[in-house]
Amino acid sequence: MEISDKIKKRFAGRAYDWQENSNRRAYFSVKKEDIFEVAGYMFKDLGLRFSTASGTDLPEGLEILYHFSNDPKGEFYSVRVMIEDKKNPQIDSLAPIFPGAEWIEREIWEMLGIKFINHPNLKRLLLADDWPEGEYPLRKKE
């Protein structure tokens, strides 16, 4: 896929673990320090549409997948970021690049407890006001 080649070239070595399931789906990983730059490049320079992000609690850490859509070609790019530190998980917010990320980051924050640095309005979106602090419903039990 054309976009994959551009990303591979621009972030040589920093975008790794490429996996292309079909000619329409690509997954790759970046370090959490790089996500702001990579997402900015994909959204602003490549003109991809940010579809959503999904957070998952895995044994090795908290994983976020950022899904971008290349609508003219019908391709879907998912950027994988692993946050190993489950005690104090943090990552850069993408909302300063595009406000469309605001809500989903608020959701991931309350559901999985990942703090988004520089988020303009990090408060609860879906959970009730009296939901206990520090309880994250989508975290798996140890």
Add this chain to the structure above:
Amino acid sequence: MSHKIIVPIGPYHPLQEEPEFFQLYCEGEKVVDIDIIIGYNHRGIEQLSEGKHYDQVAFLVERICGICSSSHPYAYVLAVEDLFGGEQKVVPERALYIRTIVDELQRIHSHLLWLGLAGHFIGYNTVWMWAWKYREPVLDMFEMVTGNRNNYAMFKVGGVRRDIREEDGPILKKMLDELVPALDLFRGAVMDDPVIQARLKGVGILTRQQAIDWCVVGPTARASGINIDVRRDEPYGAYNRVDWNVVVEKEGDIFAKTVARILEMYESVRIIRQCLDKIPKGEIDAQLRDVPAGEGIGRVEAPRGECFHYIKSDGTNRPVRHKIRAPSFMNVASNKVGAVGGSISDATITLAAVDPCYCCTERVAVINKADNQKVMNGWDLIKLSQEKTEKLKKELKA
């Protein structure tokens, strides 16, 4: 120094039947900021899904939304079929056509429902009554195809659960033929009506750039000049086997959104007609078993935009993670720019006086007092109101 007033709308919305809470920050009549508070209806379906068998999840996600209750199961089965190599490879041809027919019927019913509500919001209750009246035959068509008027339970991984009977094809086509004059009525009522134009044009504008930044989808994006539609961009079902167009408008105001939706209904009718003509005979279920490990993404164009489902599987009979993103999640957030800068009356959309009141058009028959004969029926009254609109148009031009 300016003085800000908070106008709360919700948590029980005075017009819509769903709980949501908009806080409008106003200076005089002007909305300067908006706070959108949701979560009153959060049911934890993503978490619930992790405890269910793949076959059960389809029924669960069907209950996310009663209006687009085929989009969620469709996106879900697409995500699981992505693990098997993709819908187009594994699902029988006949099932693809049935899926498309259900998906498009849903679009018509949903757009009619919205159109009715939109009419209600601006005080144009006739459109409300009309739209919901003509939505009924669409629900009847659903009953014929799926056995249910809502929550169709048609989708399963690998195919559909119910076949369309041969003898129903012509009846469905006839019902579609009867629907088209109703759509013409709406197109006339909205596009030719100067009052609607005055009320909706230039209101609640979402520019192209704002639409990109807020990542909106569906008719909301297409009304702002963004040419996206999952049905064409990543064809699923039988969408690449039939001839249809993506409706794109440029203005980004409420009028453009209304027009986009009305014109989309015509395309849906076209798609269903072609599907009924071309549908091949054969199996409707591929009987897929043992979901392989991996990650699958499914997305469909719901009436409101791209509906996204992500499934992570470890090879057992339950998903490890099921992420659902409904189109409104992106679209509602963009109200932050759509409503700010307008007046309160535009935000709450109430219209005090619409001169041509069509309200009881469909239910009233005018009776001649002397001999008790009906002199006008519903269509006569529609004609009368159209004449009045014409008159009004001329006056406005003069």
